[in-house]
Ligand SMILES: C[S@@+](CC[C@H](N)C(=O)[O-])C[C@H]1O[C@@H](n2cnc3c(N)ncnc32)[C@H](O)[C@@H]1O
Ligand SMILES: Nc1nc2[nH]cc(C(=O)O)c2c(=O)[nH]1
C-alpha cells in the first residue's frame with residue numbers, strides 16, 4: 001500500500017487548549033498527509049494541498065531536531081511506519097494524523113492506525129470532518145479527534161452550511177465510536193456572532209468547542225472574548241475554551 005505523504009516529525013501538540021479530549025502540550029509524532037479537498041484562505045499548510053505537486057515527502061531523522069531527509073511520493077506504507085518508529089522517544093502520548101486532509105486516503109490511514117494501535121500507540125486524528133462516510137471507516141481506531149468546524153470566513157468551500165452539518169455528523173460518529181472528540185473553530189475579526197451561535201447549537205450536548213484565532217492573529221482580544229461568551233452561553237461554561245497555535249510562538253514544528 002502507498003500513500004501521498006507530506007512529512008513526519010516529532011514535536012509537542014501546539015493546539016487544542018484545555019478542553020476535554022485535547023492533547024495540548026503532549027508529545028506526539030506527527031504524520032502529515034498530502035492533499036486536501038477544501039481551500040481555507042488562511043491555511044498554513046497550503047504547500048501540501050495539491051497532492052500532485054508534493055513529489056517528495058520528508059521525515060525527521062532525529063526526534064525534535066528539524067533535520068529532514070526526503071523520499072519520493074507515493075510512499076510505501078512500511079516506509080512511513082519506519083519513519084514514525086525511529087521517532088519514538090518513549091514518551092510519545094499519541095500519533096497525530098494531520099494534513100492536508102488525512103481521511104482522503106482512508107485505506108492507508110486505516111491500515112496505519114491499525115498498525116500503530118497494535119504497537120501500543122494511541123491515534124489522534126486532526127480532520128476537517130467534512131466527509132463523514134470516510135470518518136466512519138476509521139472511527140473505531142480513533143482515540144482522540146480534533147474536528148474543525150469551518151467558519152464562513154474560512155472560504156473553505158461553496159456550500160459552507162452543508163460542510164458544517166457534515167462536520168458535526170463526523171463529531172457524532174467519532175463520539176459514538178468511543179473517541180474523545182472536541183471541535184475546533186478558527187475565527188477572524190470578520191467571524192459573525194450569529195454563526196458562532198449556530199455552531200454552538202449544533203454541538204450542544206455533543207462535544208466541547210475550542211476557539212482558535214487565525215494566525216497571524218488579527219482578531220482583538222475583546223472580540224475573542226465576546227465569541228467565547230456566546231458559545232459558552234449555549235454550550236455551557238465547562239465546554240468552551242481558547243486554543244492558540246503555541247508551536248508557532250516557540251518556533252517548533
Ligand atoms: C492544516 S489543518 C490539517 C487538518 C485538517 N485539514 C483540518 O483543517 O482540520 C490543521 C489545523 O491547523 C489549523 N490551521 C491551519 N491554518 C491556520 C491558521 N492560519 N491559523 C489558525 N489555525 C490554522 C486548522 O484549522 C486545523 O485545525
Ligand atoms: N506542534 C504542532 N502542533 C500542531 N497541532 C496541529 C498541527 C497541524 O498542523 O495539524 C500542528 C503542527 O503542525 N505542529
Ligand code: SF4
Pocket residue numbers: 036037038039040043044045046049099100101128156
Ligand atoms: S481543510 Fe485543513 S488542510 Fe485543508 S485547506 Fe483547510 S486548513 Fe488547510
Ligand SMILES: [Mg+2]
Pocket residue numbers: 044045
Ligand atoms: Mg499546523
